[in-house]
Amino acid sequence: MSDRPPAVAVGRSSLAGARRELLTVRGRDPVGPYTLLRLARGGLDPGTPGQFFMVEAPGRVLPRPFSLCLAPPGELAFLIEPIGAGTRALCACDVGERLHVLGPLGTGFRLDVGNPLLVGGGIGVAPFPYLAEHLGRAPAVLGFRTSAHAAAASLVPGAEVVLEPTLVTEALPVGRFDVLACGPEPMLRAVAGIAPGAQLAWEAPMACGYGACYGCVVRIGGHYRRLCVDGPVLHAAPDAEGAP
Known part of the structure; x- marks a missing residue:
């Protein structure tokens, strides 16, 4: 641990x-x-x-x-x-x-951030249109497998798009940002290493959505978390370990 x-x-x-x-x-x-x-x-x-x-x-x-x-x-x-x-x-x-x-259900993003940057991968773009509406046109860097999938970036005004094989973490702007990220687990762990304290929206299969079934337990930062009640948005430790 x-x-x-x-x-x-x-x-x-x-x-x-x-x-x-x-x-x-x-x-x-x-x-x-x-x-x-x-x-x-x-x-x-x-x-x-x-x-x-x-x-x-x-x-x-x-x-x-x-x-x-x-x-x-x-x-x-x-x-x-x-x-x-x-x-x-x-x-x-x-x-x-x-x-x-x-x-x-669950825990959402904290919105009291001074210099937000949205970082997403694939279907991880899903919460960003609603989030950007609350933050007010925050800059965003979004990665997708193909140009067809990148059509989803149109839902986030002003987003920068990168396509595979370029990693979204390779396209992050230089500077101090309050990072809010959502995407596949490898991307989130890479973001955690680059931006300690980032808000990361994790994904896992769920059956109930309110903590009863323990079907969405993942290991993050050496601790087991039920994403449906402890997350899905967490501050993850920069040395977060892989789920078992």
Whole structure:
């Protein structure tokens, strides 16, 4: 185990503020290979950027966790990559179809930062449009596998885009920034080494979303964390160890 301080949650976390409602699909817009699924908001609070919602996929037993991408008036919008049966079912939903949604859940980004820089990889761009709306056009560096996937950068005004094989960490600007990052685990660990104290939004499979099943436990900085309640946004130790 590491003797460094444990990763700590940042932002707002409140299960008490979460609700479960049956929401109506208003639209599904293609964004490159991704789909922006737009739902009527109902009585759900959009929460703090970086928090997530458990969305029940048609015909599937377990819901899927998604960070909120956009919150226009009366809507909640989620950016989804169709990579499995559940996400493909959600991306194929028809307008008017109804889905159970629980949220907001988990811990979001802390917004009281002086010089923010958003750093994202792939579908990790998902929470940034809503986050940038709160921060006010923060600079962003976003990495994608292909130019088709990079279409998602259009949701974050002014974002700089890098494509593989260039790493997003190779394109970070010089200077002192308050880094807020979301993306694949190797990218987050690299960002933690470059920018100690960065706010990192981690990902893991979830079954419940509120700490009961322990299905989203990961090892970060030598400590085990349930991402659904301790995260998904954490300050990770710069020597964070790999998940077992």
